Amino acid sequence: MNAIIALAIVGPLAASGVGLLVRERHHLRDAITLMGLSATALAAIALLIDVQRNGTTVVRVGGWDPELGIVLVADQFAALILVVATLTILVVDIFAIGQRGTASTGDQTVVGPMLLVLTAGVSLAILTGDLFTLFVAFELILVSSYVLLTHQGRAAQLRSGMTYVVINLLASTLFLLGLAYVYTATRTVNIALLAERIPELDNGVRLGIGLWFLVVFGTKAAMFPLFSWLPDSYPTAPTTVTAVFAGLLTKIGVYVMIRFHTLTGMDDLGPVILVAAGLTMLVGVAGALAQNDVKRILSFHVVSQIGYMLMGLGLFSVAGVAGAVLFLVHQIPVKTVMFLVGGLIEDDQGNSSLDKVGGLAARRPIIAVLFAIPALSLAGIPPFSGFVAKLSLIDAGINAGSVAIVVVALVASMFTLLSMSKIWLGVFWREPTPPSEPASSKASKRMMNGATMAAVAGTLAVVALAGPLWNMSEEIARDLLDGQTYINEVLGTDRGGVASP
Amino acid sequence: MSAALIAAVAALVGSGVYLITSRSLSRIVLGFSLLGHSAVLALLAAGGSAGAPPIVGSSDRAPSDPLPQAFSLTAIVISFGLTLFVLALASRQRQLTGDDLVEDDVEDRRVAQLSSKPADDRAGETA
Numbered sequence: 001m002n003a004i005i006a007l008a009i010v011g012p013l014a015a016s017g018v019g020l021l022v023r024e025r026h027h028l029r030d031a032i033t034l035m036g037l038s039a040t041a042l043a044a045i046a047l048l049i050d051v052q053r054n055g056t057t058v059v060r061v062g063g064w065d066p067e068l069g070i071v072l073v074a075d076q077f078a079a080l081i082l083v084v085a086t087l088t089i090l091v092v093d094i095f096a097i098g099q100r101g102t103a104s105t106g107d108q109t110v111v112g113p114m115l116l117v118l119t120a121g122v123s124l125a126i127l128t129g130d131l132f133t134l135f136v137a138f139e140l141i142l143v144s145s146y147v148l149l150t151h152q153g154r155a156a157q158l159r160s161g162m163t164y165v166v167i168n169l170l171a172s173t174l175f176l177l178g179l180a181y182v183y184t185a186t187r188t189v190n191i192a193l194l195a196e197r198i199p200e201l202d203n204g205v206r207l208g209i210g211l212w213f214l215v216v217f218g219t220k221a222a223m224f225p226l227f228s229w230l231p232d233s234y235p236t237a238p239t240t241v242t243a244v245f246a247g248l249l250t251k252i253g254v255y256v257m258i259r260f261h262t263l264t265g266m267d268d269l270g271p272v273i274l275v276a277a278g279l280t281m282l283v284g285v286a287g288a289l290a291q292n293d294v295k296r297i298l299s300f301h302v303v304s305q306i307g308y309m310l311m312g313l314g315l316f317s318v319a320g321v322a323g324a325v326l327f328l329v330h331q332i333p334v335k336t337v338m339f340l341v342g343g344l345i346e347d348d349q350g351n352s353s354l355d356k357v358g359g360l361a362a363r364r365p366i367i368a369v370l371f372a373i374p375a376l377s378l379a380g381i382p383p384f385s386g387f388v389a390k391l392s393l394i395d396a397g398i399n400a401g402s403v404a405i406v407v408v409a410l411v412a413s414m415f416t417l418l419s420m421s422k423i424w425l426g427v428f429w430r431e432p433t434p435p436s437e438p439a440s441s442k443a444s445k446r447m448m449n450g451a452t453m454a455a456v457a458g459t460l461a462v463v464a465l466a467g468p469l470w471n472m473s474e475e476i477a478r479d480l481l482d483g484q485t486y487i488n489e490v491l492g493t494d495r496g497g498v499a500s501p
Numbered sequence: 502m503s504a505a506l507i508a509a510v511a512a513l514v515g516s517g518v519y520l521i522t523s524r525s526l527s528r529i530v531l532g533f534s535l536l537g538h539s540a541v542l543a544l545l546a547a548g549g550s551a552g553a554p555p556i557v558g559s560s561d562r563a564p565s566d567p568l569p570q571a572f573s574l575t576a577i578v579i580s581f582g583l584t585l586f587v588l589a590l591a592s593r594q595r596q597l598t599g600d601d602l603v604e605d606d607v608e609d610r611r612v613a614q615l616s617s618k619p620a621d622d623r624a625g626e627t628a
Contacts, residue, residue, distance in 0.1 A: 180569070
């Protein structure tokens with residue numbers, strides 16, 4: 001299994017190198033990209049099956065002791081999110097290849113290789129067992145995302161790219177300063193060792209570390225009040241790029257936050273996280289209602305949905321964290337699919353503004369269906385995946401006695417439905433508008449529709465597997481909140497009395 | 502020693518953040534470099550007091566902690582690469598607009614102006 005963990009990180013990086021070398025030969029480059037991404041996805045699936053059967057796998061890179069070296073940890077949580085993430089990127093790449101034949105996109109030479117670098121970064125961020133490697137993984141993700149965001153060099157992309165780059169540079173610096181802080185306090189950056197040592201720290205230092213990393217990861221996750229960069233930068237990027245960003249980048253922030261804050265026992269930050277969660281939901285959805293362009297509306301919904309995951313984390317109960325994990329699994333494919341549909345609309349009409357587009361339901365019924373399923377899922381209408389995830393969160397909230405956050409979550413859901421209806425009225429009903437000229441070729445349309453359908457099928461699979469996924473989420477939540485399981489798995493139980501002071 | 506380092510970190514973070522809030526990308530690059538330096542200094546301070554070079558058998562004194570130094574090196578390399586990227590962005594922006602200022606989001610301005618219009622004006626627009 002060690003080789004498979006390494007493959008999930010090194011594989012895409014190697015493929016991206018080869019892809020860049022042959023970047024001018026489109027078919028070869030696309031084939032290499034697809035192969036690299038499929039291999040990573042298969043590795044992730046193999047890892048999940050293995051973790052289910054034999055438990056957590058820990059790789060000590062170079063054989064170093066966890067005190068000094070890098071450890072990669074594939075536990076259930078990591079393997080589950082890794083599968084969802086890699087499959088999502090694979091689908092988006094198929095969409096991107098289909099899109100290459102269309103008029104609107106321009107130069108796509110580096111998209112495939114950069115998606116591979118992004119995949120390597122995402123795998124590393126998910127699998128890593130120490131905070132410094134996490135920092136490196138974030139940088140890997142960010143560098144590839146900077147290129148993906150700005151590589152076409154258009155004025156609007158440059159403008160929004162700058163905001164994105166600057167805010168993320170600042171967040172990275174804060175991350176480094178936080179690392180110095182943690183290292184001074186605990187003499188380690190290994191997450192398992194931190195899970196042991198942080199709870200023993202002085203209360204002020206401990207909460208300081210918790211709040212500091214809440215800000216660092218909250219900026220990545222677009223938590224209120226650190227979200228304003230997201231709706232600013234996402235809409236201008238090419239569709240495929242936005243789809244990956246919306247589906248994955250913020251969710252990686254949430255994933256890391258769930259892992260770090262539960263394992264290090266930051267329960268007393270719960271109220272702070274809950275307040276931020278409620279405001280994130282409300283401000284996000286209010287922003288969405290004010291917008292008039294499909295991609296901008298969806299960008300604000302990215303922010304709003306982050307609030308639900310934070311809500312589950314903020315409850316710090318098994319049901320709450322399990323709900324957050326399930327929500328994460330539901331949210332990655334749903335968000336991606338919504339932006340892919342936004343891309344289909346743009347491909348057909350030349351833009352995605354609600355004022356200029358209309359009547360697509362009559363002309364392109366497939367797009368309408370592909371939009372309706374994830375839209376209802378996003379709003380939490382049964383029987384779609386959003387309903388299952390939201391139900392578990394609301395249930396956890398009621399059980400924990402946090403009525404206020406439950407009310408906020410329900411209100412935000414209602415507004416989400418309202419805003420989805422706004423898109424439906426604007427884009428799919430009314431008088432049909434003429435399609436943009438020249439229309440894309442049949443082949444690329446088929447490929448783009450196919451990729452979107454695959455992603456929709458993914459969201460439906462979350463519903464079909466809701467039972468097993470819920471059990472898995474509950475187990476993950478129990479292990480995270482307990483912490484001792486993770487510590488024993490990473491450090492080994494035979495540490496000759498080091499564990500018991 | 503440590504107090505001086507921490508004061509330097511504070512000064513660098515202060516000036517760095519001030520520069521980053523500017524609209525001109527060249528100032529932002531400078532600010533970001535200062536912030537990068539501050540992080541490296543903070544990591545060094547995290548390593549504790551200085552000792553002998555951390556090479557086995559080179560000295561009898563207690564060695565410095567090598568881990569923060571490894572972190573610093575990685576951080577320096579990353580911030581070097583990113584500085585170049587931001588400079589490239591600034592250069593491209595200059596090609597497009599003649600300066601390197603970060604501009605307003607036009608669509609965002611439009612949405613913000615909606616709320617400042619009189620109510621009857623807006624009603625006529627949506628009808």
